[in-house]
Amino acid sequence: MSGTHQATYLGMPAFPQAADASTRNTQLRANLRHATHTIRAKRATAVAELDDWSRLRAAGAAIKDRTLRHLDQYLEQLESAVTAAGGQVHWAADADEANRIVTELVRATGEREVVKVKSMATQEIGLNGALATAGITAYETDLAELIVQLGDDLPSHILVPAIHRNRGEIRDIFTEKMAQWGRPAPEGLTDAPADLAEAARLHLREKFLNAKVGISGANFMVAETGTLVVVESEGNGRMCLTLPETLISVVGIEKVVPTFQDLEVFLQLLPRSSTAERMNPYTSTWTGTTDADGPRAFHLVLLDNGRTDTLADTVGRQALRCIRCSACLNVCPVYERAGGHAYGSAYPGPIGAILTPQLRGTQSELDASLPYASSLCGACYEVCPVAIDIPEILVHLRERVVEGGPASVRGTRTVIKPAKGHAAERAAMRAARWALDHPGLLRTGQRLAARTRRFHPRRLPGPGRAWSDTRELPKVPEESFRDWWQRTRGRSATGSRTEGDTGRRTEGSTGGSTGSRTQGSTEKSTGSRTEGRKDTT
């Protein structure tokens, strides 16, 4: 594998197929379970330390909402401030344009190699591939990104792109691949995390010391001052931000916050949500360029690439509050079992399931499947430090998939058609709604089901197999509640018990029964209350 080869998410199957394969990969399941459960518990502890967490969270959401509602003003303010401080601002409407701008900027330096800080925006636009096509090698310097790059792999987590790899696999990748990219792994490298970190330090040291161009994203951009912020742990960010002569930062337009003081909220929310730390080891802020300290040239590439489409949706807009902490991934039971690759995007997990279909649209089978990649359990919303109601947006996007409707596509308001492949489901939903809207009909169906209960199969054919392959079917009771009520209470829908009768109860309906709960013992124990009941059996 070489620096020119780029693994991509293109042509990936829809989420259910990819996830089905992941659930059968026991190594992957074990790796993800271990990592997510480790961080889950730590996050809870770090958050519990702050008794004003919910107020910080509300303030974080509100600051982001304020920014998004006036994004044009804040971006203009940011642009002026960055320019005044010696930076140069570029605008990219889409991924291709951003890649072109960065490629030209690197070419202008005459360099053929760049060092990169982990950045979601550059993952999203596929910058490394575009640079490789132009003959420029980008070296990923974040430890996890390095693991992914050396392994010719794809990121599967926002914070820890190589979360799907355990220490043994990482040792093997380093041993096999480091030599192809520069300094080889030390002889006899063990799988101890400290040794692996040391190997990365040695391997990347020469890259940092020689680097002339650095490429980064940013966690925040301050409109008022033109300050950019990168939050990191390893020091690779500091290396890329301060040692090269030219720094190019590719940042989504939603990353702006109004004031420097506003960082007081996010610098409390982000580390605790992300790595479960009171504060991450290193945070760098810079404003334009500084004489004799750090890069002499600073370029800020502001990226749209579907963000304005997301902004146009008044329900989906809140997804742009995201500060990429990855708490929602770590807590998500679906992510834990499906793995990040199944989401087919740089943004996996719950946030990916709402962000990707908004940034890319819902036209492909994969993108249309993402809003369904959730049981709607709400754990993601609960941990989100900026209170993005992910379940609400998931359902909103499901509606876009099956019913179509108004949406913004590449900046143009349009009415999109329902996605293909949902015709049978739509017909079934309509029929079910019709039946449910006619309780008389519902009752007929219930009685039919009850009468035929002895003949119900234990395994279902066709699509129903998806249920019965792994789960027993419930037994249909002899009598629906509706019939029981009518039989025991007559037409008295107003609530009074006309005959002072609780009626015969239905035999154990919530699954396997135990002796003490059978119909017989119930009748015995109810004693006098069985008098006068209209038991027809």
Next chain:
Amino acid sequence: MRVALFITCVNDTLYPRTGQAVVTLLERLGVEVGFPEAQSCCGQPQFNTGYRHETEPLMRRYATAFRDYEYVVTPSGSCAAMVRDNYPRMGAKAAAEGRGQDLADAAAEAVPKTYELTEFLTDVLKVTDVGAYYPHTVTYHPTCHGLRMLKLGDRPRSLLAAVKGLNLVELPGAEECCGFGGTFAVKNAAVSAAMGADKARNITATGAEAVCTLDNSCQLHIGGTLARQGSTVRPVHLAEILASTEGDVW
């Protein structure tokens, strides 16, 4: 106090015993319970799959069916959450689409009177000891919508704690979703089954005789998975535990 039972379509069709338990319990507590037969389904399966427009007639039906009642009590956390969280959203969306205020009005009428069973017991009736007797070892799985949308908190546990004879054992990973998720269980069957299998193993490992929840739709999945795993733990709805007394053991 005019109180109606909203049985929910799943309980009506598959778990009538839970409805019977709610009626028994509330009547024992001196509450007259009504059952307007015009009621049907809250529309959650349709809505959560993306069919908002198919859900609207069911929302109207709900509002109309319970118009004459002050309180609507339902033994389902997710159906209560559907009404409380999603009906207002549906109303607002319809209004934003220029289709008038009637759905928003229907939501405004339905939301404040809709109570999940444990909320009604602890917040309206203000009881935690309902005089129940249930001589079994039970573990409790807090279902997601009750836990996170309704924020039921310790209401269910306080009710369980007051049940005579009941031995409550902790469920490891209790707050993790069982993997049901409505149509998720079929659309993403592999992940759903994997979640269910983990949940079922955790339940069996507690050594409990029964697993208690507030949602029989989740029980459909949990119970089906337990049975497939050959576990003897039986699913039981909280209402059935609370309905049980020394004179009438459920």
Next chain:
Amino acid sequence: MTPRDPGSQHPGAHEPTTRNPAAQTPSARGQDSRALVMARIRRALADVPRAETPGEVPVERTYHRVHGDRTADRTADLLAENLADYRAIVHRADTPASLDAPSSLPALIARLLAERGATSVAVPPGLPDSWLSAVPDAVRRVPDTAELTPHDLDAVSSVVTGCAVAIAETGTVVLDAGPDQGRRRITLVPDHHICVIRVTDQVVGSVPEALERLDPARPLTWISGPSATSDIELDRVEGVHGPRTLEVILTGPESAGQS
């Protein structure tokens, strides 16, 4: 196979040609894209009333300015605890009568460098002279000058700096490239960083209090313990690219020697 050899590419292969729309000057294209993105944003925000100002979008700042009520001593203790919790090594320098006393700041710095076996130390331009007064001449002083390359710095054993502010609740020291701290790179490339904090006037309780004191126009580096990573199984390991040893000295004003 190896990473792409830069020499194997034809330098002109991807240069824009006149037939290509990319032949437009970058700035002209950039202007178009700027206008395009701005127009998209304004269309996207059609629901926001024209008259609304940003200040009208409510932001309730009901969170604490600082968590808990602490004395200055207790705040310094908390800083020390939190720094140590993330594997910084914390020392305290007394305020002795004589600079030669073993517990004085110069003596402590000299001892820490000696224990480390440092042969050279990077020195910010405005570091108080007294701080290194007890360090033997054999330890080479490397002044922070523009000529100093990253490779030069890589050969330097240690660096000694002051700081701009320190945050107790998070165990953080913030450098703002002031005269006693130097350029960002000198605290990055050497593997051993000794950072001196004046307890009396440089320690604040919280992140909000720190931001109030900092100048955003200066390049800031917030440091909370030595370099670390959680990238292997989401388990924290100290020591990657930044200094693997961070030693922090808490000191009073007299021993910090502003002379």
